[in-house]
Amino acid sequence: xxxxxxxxxxxxxxxxxxxxxxxxxxxxxxxxxxxxxxxxxxxxxxxxxxxxxxxxxxxxxxxxxxxxxxxxxxxxxxxxxxxxxxxxxxxxxxxxxxxxxxxxxxxxxxxxxxxxxxxxxxxxxxxxxxxxxxxxxxxxxxxxxxxxxxxxxxxxxxxxxxxxxxxxxxxxxxxxxxxxxxxxxxxxxxxxxxxxxxxxxxxxxxxxxxxxxxxxxxxxxxxxxxxxxxxxxxxxxxxxxxxxxxxxxxxxxxxxxxxxxxxxxxxxxxxxxxxxxxxxxx
Numbered sequence: 001x002x003x004x005x006x007x008x009x010x011x012x013x014x015x016x017x018x019x020x021x022x023x024x025x026x027x028x029x030x031x032x033x034x035x036x037x038x039x040x041x042x043x044x045x046x047x048x049x050x051x052x053x054x055x056x057x058x059x060x061x062x063x064x065x066x067x068x069x070x071x072x073x074x075x076x077x078x079x080x081x082x083x084x085x086x087x088x089x090x091x092x093x094x095x096x097x098x099x100x101x102x103x104x105x106x107x108x109x110x111x112x113x114x115x116x117x118x119x120x121x122x123x124x125x126x127x128x129x130x131x132x133x134x135x136x137x138x139x140x141x142x143x144x145x146x147x148x149x150x151x152x153x154x155x156x157x158x159x160x161x162x163x164x165x166x167x168x169x170x171x172x173x174x175x176x177x178x179x180x181x182x183x184x185x186x187x188x189x190x191x192x193x194x195x196x197x198x199x200x201x202x203x204x205x206x207x208x209x210x211x212x213x214x215x216x217x218x219x220x221x222x223x224x225x226x227x228x229x230x231x232x233x234x235x236x237x238x239x240x241x242x243x244x245x246x247x248x249x250x251x252x253x254x255x256x257x258x259x260x261x262x263x264x265x266x267x268x269x270x271x272x273x274x275x276x277x278x279x280x281x282x
Contacts, residue, residue, distance in 0.1 A: 007033040008225055010070035012060055014038065014045040015156040017191030018076020019268065021100065025074075025218040026249070032225070034249040035068050037280060038265070041255035044152055045079045046121020046190065053123065054084040059282050060254070061088055065095055067280075072096040072224050074217065078189050079121045082129040096228070098221045102130055102189035103213040105137035110209045111185040114141045117178035120189035122147035130189070144181040148174055148190075155192045160264040167199045175203045188212040248273075252280035 009025065011018045015038045022034050042048070042056045057080045061073060073095055075081045075088070081099035089097050102124065107116045116138060124130055125145045134143050154162075154170045162170070178186055186208060188194055194212050201210040251274050256262050269276040 007035050007068050007070050009034045009072055009074055009221060010064045010068055011036045011074045011076045012039070012057065012064065012080065013077040013191055014043045014079070015040055015192065016159070016195060016265075016268070017152075017155075017193075018074070018100075019272075020194040020197075020212075021074060021076040021191065021214050021217055022249070023272070024214045025221055028218055029222055032222075035064070035070065035277075036249070036251040036274070037064055038251070038253045039282070040156075040253040040257070040261065041282070043156060043257070044121070044149060045077065046123045046147070046152065047149060048123065050083050050123075053080060054087050057084045057088060058091060061092055061095075063280060063282050065092060070095070071228055072098060072221060074098045074100075074221050076100055076191050076217075078102055078191060079123045082124055082127045096224050098217060098224060100191060100213055100217050102133055103187050103211045103216075104130075104133045104143075104189075106213075107185040107187045107209070107211040108138040108141055110211065111141060111183075113182060113184040115181065115183045115185075116141050116143050117181065117183035117186040118143055118145040118189050119151075119174055119178075119186055119193055120145065120147060121152065122149065124189055142181075144178060144183055146174055146177055152190060152192045155195050157258055157261060157264070159195055160267050161260070164199075167196060168203055171196055171200050171203050175200060178208075179204070183208070185209040185211055248275050250275040250277040252277040254280055254282050 011022050022036055037060055039060050045053050075085055078100055081101050085099040125147045151170055197210055251269055266276050
């Protein structure tokens with residue numbers, strides 16, 4: 001992976017939230033080269049104003065494009081996507097963007113009780129874009145929303161070193177909240193929650209569908225790349241075949257606020273065959 005040639009995909013999130021998206025894309029196409037940027041200096045995005053979200057995301061994207069020249073940028077964050085995606089597309093119009101938005105449409109298709117839980121950041125819960133998604137795809141459903149900054153903080157700072165018991169304890173307040181409302185589907189509308197999707201499903205039980213967007217986002221990103229290369233799309237197979245050797249992926253952060261966060265990121269990198277790139281100055 002060289003800075004001159006550019007990587008296939010760059011992923012941006014405020015922290016660890018987008019990692020499951022990169023992992024899913026790599027499972028579909030192992031030889032796609034990826035760089036991941038966690039804007040940890042400005043975590044959490046979900047408690048910031050719209051102007052702050054747009055400014056921070058724009059600075060990160062500008063640095064990403066200057067340094068790596070990615071073929072496409074995956075905004076692996078619901079909050080950035082619903083708040084800043086259109087702004088980013090206008091400002092950096094030479095770069096394709098793939099966003100992540102709450103998976104309300106597939107949740108509505110699965111819910112038999114027509115009662116859906118929306119687990120997200122406070123910014124995503126209150127954003128007009130989310131309300132439009134509900135009106136367009138789940139108008140006949142009751143949507144029970146929960147902004148959960150405490151769970152997001154747990155995932156960012158403690159998840160990688162936590163025990164099974166600690167993880168289940170962390171998700172239980174949200175799961176119980178939705179169970180009390182009668183929800184039979186839970187939308188993971190903050191990408192951080194995808195790191196604990198299996199835990200949430202286990203605690204919620206088999207009668208509840210836990211829904212996220214990683215499969216659709218990963219496949220769409222590969223579709224975009226294949227279109228750019230004018231290559232027939234076979235779920236990324238042609239892209240994978242075009243690469244003769246696997247390239248090391250790299251993860252960067254913009255800063256650390258809490259002792260122990262650096263080791264958590266290094267641990268993820270060691271376990272995932274990703275190079276830890278260190279601090280990206282933004």
